[in-house]
Amino acid sequence: MAGQIDAKLAEIGLSLPAPMPPIANYVPYAVSGKLVAVSGQVPAIDGRIGWTGKVGGTVSVEEGQAAARQCLVNVLGHLKAACGGDLDRVVRVVRLGGFIAAAPEFTAHAQVMNGASDLAVAVFGDAGRHARTTIGVPSLPADAAVEVEGLFEID
Numbered sequence: 715m716a717g718q719i720d721a722k723l724a725e726i727g728l729s730l731p732a733p734m735p736p737i738a739n740y741v742p743y744a745v746s747g748k749l750v751a752v753s754g755q756v757p758a759i760d761g762r763i764g765w766t767g768k769v770g771g772t773v774s775v776e777e778g779q780a781a782a783r784q785c786l787v788n789v790l791g792h793l794k795a796a797c798g799g800d801l802d803r804v805v806r807v808v809r810l811g812g813f814i815a816a817a818p819e820f821t822a823h824a825q826v827m828n829g830a831s832d833l834a835v836a837v838f839g840d841a842g843r844h845a846r847t848t849i850g851v852p853s854l855p856a857d858a859a860v861e862v863e864g865l866f867e868i869d
Contacts (some may be wrong), residue, residue, distance in 0.1 A: 731788065742792045754811070757780075808844045813848075
């Protein structure tokens with residue numbers, strides 16, 4: 715039987731992908747006590763990067779938001795694995811970190827990261843409200859437009 719969070723995901727039309735394996739020497743998530751840190755995830759769909767390039771260049775703010783949302787979908791896939799398949803164990807989203815590959819003159823990084831933040835609140839309600847850092851970077855792995863990492867409290 716699906717839990718409340720799985721039901722919420724289905725209600726908003728999302729299904730979580732199988733977690734992608736790491737592409738370098740790191741683990742996709744680490745559990746320490748009641749905290750789960752999920753490594754940065756790019757906006758991959760079916761094993762391919764969905765949005766490449768620089769936001770404010772070849773990628774619009776709206777496309778960047780969609781990329782950030784997909785990054786969080788991928789983060790949630792790893793979080794679900796860390797929770798033994800039960801996202802109802804998530805007590806709260808503690809922090810999200812966003813990295814936006816941006817053109818040098820671009821300054822709307824926070825707007826882009828709202829794609830991930832809005833989804834966190836839509837899925838977890840008030841427990842999805844989180845602290846956040848969003849920074850612009852010159853490039854990301856595989857030319858991804860956005861990367862998102864997360865820190866979660868579980869029971």
